[in-house]
Amino acid sequence: MRVGNIDRVKRQLLHEAVSDNVDTIRGLPPRRMRRLERTKGAWFRTTPLLLLPLTLLGASYIVVSESRGLAVARPVQKPTARPRNLATALPDSFEPVKAAAFPLAVKRVVLDAGHGGKDAGASSASLLSEKEITLDIERRLRLLLEHNGFEVVATRTDDRLIPLRDRARIANSSDSDIFISIHVNSLRSHTISHGVETYYLGPTKDPVLTQLAAEENGTSGYSIADLRKLLERVYADVRRDESRRLAATVQQQLYSDLRAVDPGLENWGVKRAPFIVLVATDMPAVLAEVGCLSNEREAAMLNEPHYRQQIAQALFRGIFEYSKKGT
Amino acid sequence: MASSEILHVGIDLGTSRSAISASNGERFVVDSFVGWPADMVAKKILKRTVLIGHEAVANRTMLDLHRPLERGLLKEGSDKDVEAVRELLRHLLGLVGAKKNGKVDSSNVRAVVGVPAAALRTNKQYLRNSMKGIVDSLMIVSEPFAVAYGLNALLHTMIIDIGAGTTDFCVMKGRYPTEEDQRTLTIAGDSIDTHLVKLIEEHYPQANVTLFMVREWKEKFSFVGTPTQRANVVAPVKGVPTELDITNEIKAACETILPPIVETMLDLLSRVEPEFQERVRNNIILSGGGGLIRNLPKMLEDSLRQVGGGKVTYMEDPVFVGSDGGLALALDAPDSDWERLSA
Numbered sequence: 001m002r003v004g005n006i007d008r009v010k011r012q013l014l015h016e017a018v019s020d021n022v023d024t025i026r027g028l029p030p031r032r033m034r035r036l037e038r039t040k041g042a043w044f045r046t047t048p049l050l051l052l053p054l055t056l057l058g059a060s061y062i063v064v065s066e067s068r069g070l071a072v073a074r075p076v077q078k079p080t081a082r083p084r085n086l087a088t089a090l091p092d093s094f095e096p097v098k099a100a101a102f103p104l105a106v107k108r109v110v111l112d113a114g115h116g117g118k119d120a121g122a123s124s125a126s127l128l129s130e131k132e133i134t135l136d137i138e139r140r141l142r143l144l145l146e147h148n149g150f151e152v153v154a155t156r157t158d159d160r161l162i163p164l165r166d167r168a169r170i171a172n173s174s175d176s177d178i179f180i181s182i183h184v185n186s187l188r189s190h191t192i193s194h195g196v197e198t199y200y201l202g203p204t205k206d207p208v209l210t211q212l213a214a215e216e217n218g219t220s221g222y223s224i225a226d227l228r229k230l231l232e233r234v235y236a237d238v239r240r241d242e243s244r245r246l247a248a249t250v251q252q253q254l255y256s257d258l259r260a261v262d263p264g265l266e267n268w269g270v271k272r273a274p275f276i277v278l279v280a281t282d283m284p285a286v287l288a289e290v291g292c293l294s295n296e297r298e299a300a301m302l303n304e305p306h307y308r309q310q311i312a313q314a315l316f317r318g319i320f321e322y323s324k325k326g327t
Numbered sequence: 328m329a330s331s332e333i334l335h336v337g338i339d340l341g342t343s344r345s346a347i348s349a350s351n352g353e354r355f356v357v358d359s360f361v362g363w364p365a366d367m368v369a370k371k372i373l374k375r376t377v378l379i380g381h382e383a384v385a386n387r388t389m390l391d392l393h394r395p396l397e398r399g400l401l402k403e404g405s406d407k408d409v410e411a412v413r414e415l416l417r418h419l420l421g422l423v424g425a426k427k428n429g430k431v432d433s434s435n436v437r438a439v440v441g442v443p444a445a446a447l448r449t450n451k452q453y454l455r456n457s458m459k460g461i462v463d464s465l466m467i468v469s470e471p472f473a474v475a476y477g478l479n480a481l482l483h484t485m486i487i488d489i490g491a492g493t494t495d496f497c498v499m500k501g502r503y504p505t506e507e508d509q510r511t512l513t514i515a516g517d518s519i520d521t522h523l524v525k526l527i528e529e530h531y532p533q534a535n536v537t538l539f540m541v542r543e544w545k546e547k548f549s550f551v552g553t554p555t556q557r558a559n560v561v562a563p564v565k566g567v568p569t570e571l572d573i574t575n576e577i578k579a580a581c582e583t584i585l586p587p588i589v590e591t592m593l594d595l596l597s598r599v600e601p602e603f604q605e606r607v608r609n610n611i612i613l614s615g616g617g618g619l620i621r622n623l624p625k626m627l628e629d630s631l632r633q634v635g636g637g638k639v640t641y642m643e644d645p646v647f648v649g650s651d652g653g654l655a656l657a658l659d660a661p662d663s664d665w666e667r668l669s670a
């Protein structure tokens with residue numbers, strides 16, 4: 001008997017739902033405008049009711065007959081596909097050129113998108129955070145490099161936290177010619193002025209730079225003893241001249257290209273600092289701070305794909321200039 | 328059309344998550360995000376014209392990203408949002424196998440789509456036009472109604488669905504819910520997130536937190552009332568990952584939704600005919616992701632004491648209640664009804 005009642009209520013509700021939709025199709029005003037007194041009426045008020053909310057406390061409240069084939073609930077499946085390896089994801093017209101075809105001093109480049117995973121780097125509440133911006137620029141830069149005959153090795157290709165130690169390991173085992181680490185600044189002392197700067201390895205006495213290096217070195221994966229050993233390399237770095245030259249070329253392109261879009265941009269120049277990724281890598285290595293999230297206007301620009309593409313292009317030109325000079 | 332070829336589906340089109348249940352037994356849920364490559368380069372890198380759900384979120388820097396039903400409404404005049412809804416529907420239909428020759432084909436699909444109550448109230452016509460031509464036949468209902476139908480909670484029941492964009496209330500009185508039976512608040516999961524960012528930044532001015540980060544923390548630690556554990560999270564402070572205790576902030580942010588929800592609940596109750604009020608009070612069903620906030624049912628029950636007490640029950644598996652309810656509606660509607668609902 002109860003089941004009969006439920007079915008009756010359901011039929012009535014279903015009928016009203018259909019009517020409501022049919023009215024919409026016909027372009028009639030919503031039902032609430034011409035409410036039916038009937039719905040308040042009669043039979044279900046007097047019927048001793050029921051119903052299933054009580055069975056909520058039990059198990060099977062979704063009443064669907066077996067014939068409907070709903071009995072087996074599949075596990076929730078989220079699409080997990082990620083963008084494939086970029087080299088294979090390129091359309092045919094974008095076939096990478098073989099590196100050997102070019103007489104360049106640089107054949108293989110390591111790109112290191114700063115931060116990742118639970119280490120977001122610099123961030124602001126509503127806009128993109130550093131880890132997202134660096135990965136985006138890295139992917140754009142990678143496309144440019146590959147299109148122009150360079151080979152690219154990436155230290156991270158998705159939103160994952162890779163310890164600095166592993167980044168260095170990836171770089172050092174890849175037999176690459178140069179290493180470019182991409183970061184975005186956020187300096188509380190620089191909410192008005194904003195600029196670009198490029199680092200290569202070296203000791204520094206500047207307390208601001210020490211602080212910056214400490215921030216970027218946050219998730220290193222090195223023990224204190226390892227770090228001490230690494231530190232000796234800061235002073236005896238055989239790559240220093242090459243790294244400095246790479247930093248200078250990259251910095252010059254970054255500044256001149258980006259100033260064209262953003263006249264307020266300052267040239268903070270080439271600097272030395274003991275960033276761990278720079279210490280632990282074996283090839284000429286630089287770390288570029290390609291923008292400032294602490295400046296509101298620039299943070300908004302960094303949020304734009306167009307501006308990030310320009311940064312990628314500037315970095316590409318810097319690398320290309322450097323590789324030409326070497327021949 | 329032979330009925331064996333017909334695929335019935337129920338779709339819950341949410342502001343943050345959308346789910347589909349199909350008569351062939353398939354069920355899927357996706358994040359309600361749709362993104363188009365933001366520029367030529369992004370198109371080349373992603374090699375796709377549109378990305379949906381979790382994939383869209385993961386590639387958001389490369390995308391023009393839309394959450395089509397933000398705040399529970401389909402913004403009128405926004406072609407992008409309409410197109411996003413269409414893509415989302417096509418994607419969901421593709422997932423349950425509404426395909427022919429590898430292409431999504433929905434010409435044999437009868438769909439019941441549940442939308443936030445406010446969206447339906449504001450402009451049914453627009454909503455219907457926006458979904459035109461995707462499936463053979465279409466019935467649009469309010470989300471809480473689909474939930475109630477699926478649960479057979481049709482009489483003397485109140486559904487409180489705390490989603491991302493909106494909290495929807497619906498009192499079931501054995502009739503198709505009218506204006507006076509429903510309420511929508513824009514106080515829900517998203518507004519908790521916004522508060523949480525603000526509160527954490529007030530307490531730890533040096534910390535950098537994003538909405539995406541706090542949502543994750545909230546979903547892990549959310550509670551109201553007395554804390555049963557500390558909420559310790561790791562956030563960059565001046566760039567260095569640092570452990571922060573955000574227990575008080577979580578509590579304060581989650582509790583911001585309490586007063587408006589209690590007020591609306593009591594107001595709707597007071598409009599129920601006196602003889603049935605007690606039944607409704609004892610049949611309050613909480614659904615939606617926001618209903619997972621620890622201790623929330625108990626706090627709501629406490630607030631019911633002033634009017635004689637009541638019982639608040641949380642749905643065990645909230646993900647598919649809406650879409651399962653839609654599917655039940657789709658299967659129960661006779662052919663003759665479906666023929667009037669061609670889309």
Ligand SMILES: Nc1ncnc2c1ncn2[C@@H]1O[C@H](COP(=O)(O)OP(=O)(O)OP(=O)(O)O)[C@@H](O)[C@H]1O
Binds near residue numbers: 489545547619
């Ligand atoms: N454990 C949890 N504690 C608190 N909030 C949660 C929890 N899990 C999910 N949420 C929140 O629930 C919301 C999503 O809920 P749901 O999937 O029901 O929303 P929706 O149906 O897409 O939105 P709407 O109903 O507004 O259309 C998000 O804000 C999410 O952060």
Ligand SMILES: [Mg+2]
Binds near residue numbers: 470
């Ligand atoms: Mg919902």
Ligand SMILES: [Zn+2]
Binds near residue numbers: 114115130
């Ligand atoms: Zn950084």
